Amino acid sequence: MRTYGFFVLKRFGQLLIVVFLGVSATFFITHLSPLDPVEQTMGRLTRQSGFSPEAQEAMRAALTELYGTDKPLLEQFYSFWSRLVRGDMGPSLLAFPTPALRLVKRALPWTVGLLTTTVLITWTVGNLLGGLAGYFQNSRLLKAFGVFAIGVQPIPYYIVAFIMLILFGFLWPVLPISGGAGMFVEPGWNIHYALSIVHHSILPASSIVVVGLGTWFLGMRALVSNVVTEDYVTYAEFGGVESRKIVGSYVIRNAMIPQLTALAMVLGGVFSGTIITEEVFSYPGVGTLLIDAVNAGDYTLVLAVTSISIATVATAIFVIDLLYPLLDPRVRVR
Amino acid sequence: MFHIIRDLLRFNREFAIGVAFLGLIVVYSLLSFVSPIDPDIQFMEFPDLPPSGEYWFGTNSRGQDLFWQLTFAFRNTLGFGIMVAAFSRVISITVGLVSGYVGGAVDRVLMVINDVFVTLPLLPVLLVFFFVLGDSLNTINLALLMACLGWPFDARLIRSITLGLRHREFTRHAMFSGMSPLKIMFEEHLPYVMPVVFATAMANMLWAIGVEVTLAVLGFTNINLATVGTTIYWANNHSAMIVGVWWWIVIPVVLVVMLFIGLYLLAVSLNEYIDPRSRLRRMGG
Numbered sequence: 001m002r003t004y005g006f007f008v009l010k011r012f013g014q015l016l017i018v019v020f021l022g023v024s025a026t027f028f029i030t031h032l033s034p035l036d037p038v039e040q041t042m043g044r045l046t047r048q049s050g051f052s053p054e055a056q057e058a059m060r061a062a063l064t065e066l067y068g069t070d071k072p073l074l075e076q077f078y079s080f081w082s083r084l085v086r087g088d089m090g091p092s093l094l095a096f097p098t099p100a101l102r103l104v105k106r107a108l109p110w111t112v113g114l115l116t117t118t119v120l121i122t123w124t125v126g127n128l129l130g131g132l133a134g135y136f137q138n139s140r141l142l143k144a145f146g147v148f149a150i151g152v153q154p155i156p157y158y159i160v161a162f163i164m165l166i167l168f169g170f171l172w173p174v175l176p177i178s179g180g181a182g183m184f185v186e187p188g189w190n191i192h193y194a195l196s197i198v199h200h201s202i203l204p205a206s207s208i209v210v211v212g213l214g215t216w217f218l219g220m221r222a223l224v225s226n227v228v229t230e231d232y233v234t235y236a237e238f239g240g241v242e243s244r245k246i247v248g249s250y251v252i253r254n255a256m257i258p259q260l261t262a263l264a265m266v267l268g269g270v271f272s273g274t275i276i277t278e279e280v281f282s283y284p285g286v287g288t289l290l291i292d293a294v295n296a297g298d299y300t301l302v303l304a305v306t307s308i309s310i311a312t313v314a315t316a317i318f319v320i321d322l323l324y325p326l327l328d329p330r331v332r333v334r
Numbered sequence: 335m336f337h338i339i340r341d342l343l344r345f346n347r348e349f350a351i352g353v354a355f356l357g358l359i360v361v362y363s364l365l366s367f368v369s370p371i372d373p374d375i376q377f378m379e380f381p382d383l384p385p386s387g388e389y390w391f392g393t394n395s396r397g398q399d400l401f402w403q404l405t406f407a408f409r410n411t412l413g414f415g416i417m418v419a420a421f422s423r424v425i426s427i428t429v430g431l432v433s434g435y436v437g438g439a440v441d442r443v444l445m446v447i448n449d450v451f452v453t454l455p456l457l458p459v460l461l462v463f464f465f466v467l468g469d470s471l472n473t474i475n476l477a478l479l480m481a482c483l484g485w486p487f488d489a490r491l492i493r494s495i496t497l498g499l500r501h502r503e504f505t506r507h508a509m510f511s512g513m514s515p516l517k518i519m520f521e522e523h524l525p526y527v528m529p530v531v532f533a534t535a536m537a538n539m540l541w542a543i544g545v546e547v548t549l550a551v552l553g554f555t556n557i558n559l560a561t562v563g564t565t566i567y568w569a570n571n572h573s574a575m576i577v578g579v580w581w582w583i584v585i586p587v588v589l590v591v592m593l594f595i596g597l598y599l600l601a602v603s604l605n606e607y608i609d610p611r612s613r614l615r616r617m618g619g
Contacts, residue, residue, distance in 0.1 A: 017446065018453050029462055150348075154598030155591055156544030158551060162566075163587065170575055265452060265487075272457035276548055290458060291552060294465045302465050306458040313455045 004325060015318045022310040027080055030303055031073060038063045041093050041299070066090065067299075084307065093298040100304035103289060108308065110180055111285035114201060115274050118208040119263070125209075126216025127259055131252040133217065134224025135243075146221065153214030157273035161207040161280040168203055176200045178282035204281040208274060219262060223255040257328045264320045271313050342607060349603035355596030359589065363412050366405035371398070373406040373560045382579050392581040395572040404586060406560040408593070411543055414477055414561065418542035419535045421481030426488040427531060431519040433489070434496025441493075451486040459483065460545070464554045472556055476549075480542055488534040492527045499523050529608045536601035540594060547590065562590045 041063050046056060064070050067090070068079060083089065092100040133142035152160070169177040181187070182196040227233065228251065236246050275287030282288060286305055293301035342349040371378060377397035385392040391400035433444045463479055464471055471479075499505060499522075508518050543562075549555050550563020557564050565586045569575075574582040 014446075014449065018450050021450050022454050026459070026462055029466055150599070150602075151595060154540055154594040156548055156594070158544075158548040159587060159591065159594075162551075166575060166583070268453055268455045271455040275455075275457050279552065290461060294461050294554070297465075302462060306462050309455050309458045310453075314453050317453055 007325060008322060011318055011321050015314055018314045019311050023307045026303060026306045027077060031076060038067055038069055089304045090300045092301045100300040103301060104304050104308050107284060107286045107289045110283060111274060111287065114205060114285060115271060118205050118212065119270060122209050122212035123216055123263060126213045127220045127256065130217040130220025131224050131247060131255060134221040135228060135247045135251055149214035149217045152210055153218060157211050158276045160211050161277045164203055164207045165280055175203050177203060180284040204277050204283050208277055211273065212270065216259065220255060220259060223258060224251055227251050227255050260320060260324055260327060264317045267317050268313050271309065346603050348599045352596045352599030352603060355592045356600060359408060359593045359596065363405055363408035366409045369402045369405055371402045373403055385581050391585050394582045395579060396568065400582065400585065403560060404565065407562050407565045410560060411546060411562045414473060414546050415539035415543040417477040418480045418484060419539045421478060422484045422538055423531055423535055425481060426485040426492060429485065429489040430492025431496055431523055434493040435500055435515065435519050435523065448486045448489060451483065456483050460549065473559065476555060480545060484538055484541060491530055491534065495527050495530060496523055499526055533601055533604040533608060536597050540597040562586055
């Protein structure tokens with residue numbers, strides 16, 4: 001158990017490094033840009049209504065103080081981190097003066113919910129079907145599914161979501177194609193709201209599942225068809241062990257471990273895909289928020305969404321990595 | 335070289351289909367060199383004409399002949415993919431070879447950087463760059479940027495191969511006969527990783543084109559350059575599906591899906607060919 005504690009500590013250190021480097025990179029990219037957030041905001045605020053020159057000057061001074069853009073870069077960097085640690089990233093411009101972090105916090109549950117559900121479904125179903133396909137290599141149905149997986153797997157999230165949108169939005173309009181829940185449903189812990197959420201998530205979720213399923217299916221099929229030739233499987237077959245038990249307890253169990261590592265590797269990509277899918281279906285998650293923020297030139301919000309995304313994905317990968325030694329007894333003993 | 339390709343075409347169905355799909359798209363995009371139209375000029379034809387004998391793919395709402403317009407779109411998209419793949423190969427080969435051969439602290443530092451890149455969600459990062467650079471994020475800059483983000487998986491793969499090569503007899507011979515590390519890496523080890531470089535280049539192109547299409551459809555690239563993504567962007571902008579100009583959406587989507595499947599099948603079948611275990615299995619061994 002002490003080795004496991006050491007492992008957790010080491011991985012936690014890695015997590016901190018990744019988050020620190022990632023968020024710092026985002027900070028420097030946005031701050032070394034020729035785009036001045038103060039002028040950006042000024043342009044946005046003064047576009048709609050006329051302000052007197054004095055009022056504009058006062059506003060510029062207030063915004064400069066707010067963003068701290070007159071200070072040297074390293075000092076800005078320090079104050080950025082010290083505020084971030086305290087959970088303050090400054091107000092959003094898109095919805096001034098709501099704090100940017102509150103907007104992210106409002107959007108995050110939608111994305112995390114969508115991501116968790118779809119990842120669980122794709123990983124479990126894809127691996128199970130892939131394992132069966134690798135073991136029962138003559139099954140017609142599983143072979144057909146393999147062809148389908150090869151056909152769908154390389155298509156990017158956007159195109160799949162877009163095709164789903166066309167199919168279910170225009171040709172056969174049975175499912176809601178936008179929003180996170182019904183417009184006239186009272187939000188809260190009641191059954192109507194929950195059902196409405198599920199109903200609205202069917203299309204975005206299934207388009208993510210369709211893309212992701214193939215990856216796990218094909219990966220698992222390849223892994224299992226390698227494991228099947230191992231001596232212990234042949235031995236178990238000769239020993240008359242039920243094939244259901246061989247597949248479930250021996251073959252898939254062993255092939256599952258590299259698939260868990262693979263999940264940690266591709267999670268960043270899946271997150272990007274979720275963001276795009278959200279945009280296609282106007283799902284009220286982080287992705288839609290980010291794209292709105294980019295379009296509106298909302299400096300703080302872009303920085304906030306990106307930082308939180310990096311931290312969320314890194315934490316999720318950390319959690320997956322912690323599961324790894326629990327699944328693989330060889331790692332656990334060491 | 336040629337007999338390998340011939341055998342692959344004959345015995346590997348995935349490879350054959352991949353070559354067919356990709357070849358079709360490449361030939362189609364090469365037609366842009368003999369195109370009678372200029373892709374930047376609008377309203378040269380009647381808008382919104384459905385596919386017919388005269389206009390094979392119809393015309394779009396901007397009054398352009400879609401058949402010729404798409405040849406340019408696919409040329410630019412393919413070119414972008416090749417550019418990203420080439421740039422990122424340079425990074426991944428260098429990092430992979432150095433990390434695997436030199437090892438030690440260098441390897442550890444490079445792998446920490448690698449981990450950061452693997453973990454980063456790319457799309458938000460790309461959007462941040464678009465947000466910052468705005469219109470100066472042209473095709474070349476975007477390709478360079480994507481190459482800087484798209485190397486880590488392949489570098490890791492190349493590293494793992496080099497790790498094995500390092501303890502082989504010939505490396506030791508080269509070392510003791512006074513070959514410089516740089517020469518060992520790029521003259522002795524590079525040929526061994528070349529097959530992997532080719533296979534991953536296909537996968538990398540696939541990824542780059544996917545990201546390009548995604549960014550362009552959202553309007554986050556140069557929307558005046560004809561690519562597959564911008565074609566769909568303008569179609570959405572003119573509400574093509576609602577107005578009923580379905581061919582403006584369906585034809586590019588079908589063609590680009592063919593391109594994706596073609597590239598993927600090539601990458602998969604090459605990978606399978608490189609791995610001796612799976613090659614044996616295919617032969618029934």
